[in-house]
């Protein structure tokens with residue numbers, strides 16, 4: 001790959017598996033690997049996509065640079081006649097948040113999911129050709145998580161056959177939508193539908209916001225950017241916006257009418273298409289978020305692993321070579337559990353892609369039986385994987401010591417750009433509470449004979465799980481997938497049952513739910529961790545070719561499960577799923593697994609196949625040539641443009657030269 005001298009060659013030579021085959025497993029297929037490899041190289045080799053000075057640009061420069069990159073990416077997509085999949089990969093490797101993320105990721109799917117055939121035919125070709133640019137305007141200044149609390153109104157006027165969109169209060173201002181601030185010409189705007197003298201709750205409308213000729217806001221529309229966000233560079237390339245409407249009129253047929261309609265006379269009618277259809281879009285969006293979590297986690301882990309193999313501290317008494325920090329057990333415990341998480345999230349993301357297809361197939365066949373479970377499952381996995389990834393990136397920064405704090409490590413920007421994922425598309429705590437509600441409902445319906453489906457099916461065996469005692473007797477027993485699954489299922493089931501029992505003591509169930517919400521969140525986490533563990537195990541039941549590939553994945557799977565078990569030991573013990581002796585055996589086994597990963601660590605992160613451009617990190621360079629490059633980077637800082645800084649004459653020199661007579665110092 002890049003570089004001439006490979007300082008990590010001795011690490012790569014230790015690998016006990018076929019890295020090229022592992023690259024295919026990571027990418028999902030040989031074809032997916034070929035496409036991603038081609039697109040990553042295309043972006044990396046093009047100077048327009050350079051990003052190494054991004055954290056130094058001021059907001060206006062950064063934003064213009066983003067517009068330039070998106071326009072150029074679009075030009076290349078057309079010139080090279082890229083397929084939809086290739087185009088998405090190219091945008092992904094450009095690696096700069098932009099309005100196009102919302103256009104392709106939210107605006108287009110919302111029209112596809114919620115628009116009628118006619119609406120799709122009208123709007124999608126325009127969106128596909130980027131003759132209009134769209135955003136997703138739901139959140140307001142006063143309400144985000146509580147969508148039913150939104151205040152923007154869409155009042156039907158039967159005289160003109162139009163909706164009048166209005167922001168009645170300051171708190172009804174749309175606030176946060178990406179791409180809205182400066183670029184979008186259109187938005188899917190969520191507003192309370194009022195017709196026939198009644199409020200029918202929140203619905204989506206396609207609203208034109210800016211002129212297609214001069215980009216000025218249309219009459220009655222106030223729109224702008226909401227200001228700087230966390231970190232340098234990072235998400236500041238995105239124009240998150242504020243939007244207010246003053247009685248803006250749109251034609252009636254711009255309400256998204258797949259699920260419900262307003263007639264010419266102003267009557268509100270539900271179509272025969274079930275409301276659950278919108279779940280399909282949500283499953284799709286959250287599935288991409290889970291895949292992105294594995295990408296962000298793997299990126300941070302790749303940087304921290306390579307650097308941990310380069311960095312040496314202590315261990316030499318006589319001036320000889322020092323110990324690589326990756327050889328310290330504490331470093332391994334922190335790093336390898338994250339490496340295992342990256343792979344675990346990859347496979348659960350892959351499974352979610354399948355789930356989405358399954359959901360869509362069932363929807364077409366009018367089978368809605370698995371929808372609530374699929375919805376809860378994607379909500380929970382979104383929450384679990386994004387929280388773990390945000391924490392994981394920060395852990396990787398610490399694993400890189402002081403140098404991890406430099407922007408040139410790539411980690412501060414990765415963290416800053418990643419953390420809002422825990423908030424958008426559903427606040428992670430709010431989502432876990434939704435999962436908990438679903439689990440409680442599943443338990444309560446057992447009595448009536450309703451069989452739990454999909455990822456909740458283990459709850460159907462609740463009586464057996466309540467009596468579960470792990471039969472692990474020696475450390476290696478923990479390598480048996482059934483031992484792991486048994487412990488995770490018992491812990492999750494017992495936590496949910498305990499919550500249900502405690503809840504039944506309250507006369508008002510809603511009050512009980514609020515009171516017990518901390519326990520409910522824990523139960524939901526236990527359930528979601530079980531899903532990730534079980535999908536990793538399922539993956540390993542497939543045929544996975546390549547020398548040593550499956551063995552490495554088995555080690556990582558055990559590390560993922562056992563490190564979670566050790567982290568949440570209190571829950572496994574207090575639910576009686578395992579005993580203290582078994583806990584101690586898990587801990588011993590984990591140590592031995594870390595030793596097994598150690599020689600393969602660098603090769604396991606090479607399998608992500610990231611270019612140095614994409615990683616954007618001096619510490620994570622493929623060739624491990626860290627120190628000369630760190631040194632070089634420092635001199636590029638604008639502060640080093642002059643030897644004596646601006647401001648010296650005004651502020652520093654007078655201080656140095658003053659003769660103090662009256663000071664009390």
Ligand SMILES: Cc1cc2nc3c(=O)[nH]c(=O)nc-3n(C[C@H](O)[C@H](O)[C@H](O)COP(=O)(O)OP(=O)(O)OC[C@H]3O[C@@H](n4cnc5c(N)ncnc54)[C@H](O)[C@@H]3O)c2cc1C
Nearest residue numbers: 136137138139143144145176177178420423424425426429
């Ligand atoms: C970078 C970024 C991009 C965004 N992009 C878009 C976009 O394109 N379009 C769009 O419409 N929106 C967007 N948003 C908004 C985002 O979707 C909301 O911020 C998100 O849904 C969270 O809602 P909130 O801000 O109201 O948080 P709140 O709900 O106000 O959360 C505050 C705290 O209250 C807690 N909380 C809230 N309700 C409960 C409850 N019932 N029980 C227990 N705890 C609770 C939360 O856990 C959290 O700790 C974006 C936000 C960010 C940060």
